[in-house]
Amino acid sequence: MRGRDEDTGEFLDISRSQNRRDALDVLALGEKLVALTPAQLARVPVPEDLLPHIAEAKRITAHIAHKRQLAFLAKHMRREDDAALDAIRDALDANSETSRREVATMHRVEDWRERLLKDGDKALGALLDEYPHADRQQLRTLVRNAQAEKAKNKPPRAYREIYQLLRTLLLPAALGLDAANLTAADDLDDQDDQHDQDGDDSAED
Incomplete structure (x- = not known):
């Protein structure tokens, strides 16, 4: 069964639906990183090239601009390989236990x-x-x-x-x-x- 894009109303094929879910998952992951304190972030194996984008998202508080920066962060995160993102998820789980x-x-x-x-x-x-x-x-x-x-x-x-x-x-x-x-x-x-x-x-x- 095909899904429907909530923003456009268009029907999505299976691959597009999965891609959208993956993108939203990465966006949520980025939001978690931005919400961390510096001490917590230091315990997460975040690639160096992502750190400036995380810092910028933390700095921006205006709602629309903050949302735009989160999307920009997620775009860069999607360029990382799966192993890097999985390592981040594992570390966040460990942080939750901590x-x-x-x-x-x-x-x-x-x-x-x-x-x-x-x-x-x-x-x-x-x-x-x-x-x-x-x-x-x-x-x-x-x-x-x-x-x-x-x-x-x-x-x-x-x-x-x-x-x-x-x-x-x-x-x-x-x-x-x-x-x-x-x-x-x-x-x-x-x-x-x-x-x-x-x-x-x-x-x-």
């Missing part, structure tokens, strides 16, 4: 932070049993500072620092990374956030 583990770990980080604030040294001892390389004195100081902040209704600076410290402690083990890799990934995300902020500031000028 994201699930990241979310689960973030929940553990939040739980540990609340335990530390509630139970103090008792919770700290339990944390050190599980992560003996953690800095006892730094954590104890941050916990006390966070408790003081809450009591005096001050900005939760130490509260946020506890989260970052626990994240650096728990996440590498969950993802099979070392702390240096995690820090490098965070730096990439921070640079991207700063780039976005600079772009917003320029638009306001």
Whole structure:
């Protein structure tokens, strides 16, 4: 049974229908790449010649122009061989699993932070049993500072620092990374956030 092109209303033969489905699949793949953070994109084997087109699609926010750039990216992606596109799909699947583990770990980080604030040294001892390389004195100081902040209704600076410290402690083990890799990934995300902020500031000028 022949399909119908949604845009033109024309009937498509089997080969044209398949080609259109393939093109839409590549377009969807391109959209996934554009949605990745720099740290996530670094884990995907994207051919070097595609990276500028991905960066340009991330930069453009106007709806029509963004859609046009996505189509341009997909056009270039279709020129890559099937093995390259399959490698991208495999890496995105792995990223999805990594994201699930990241979310689960973030929940553990939040739980540990609340335990530390509630139970103090008792919770700290339990944390050190599980992560003996953690800095006892730094954590104890941050916990006390966070408790003081809450009591005096001050900005939760130490509260946020506890989260970052626990994240650096728990996440590498969950993802099979070392702390240096995690820090490098965070730096990439921070640079991207700063780039976005600079772009917003320029638009306001």
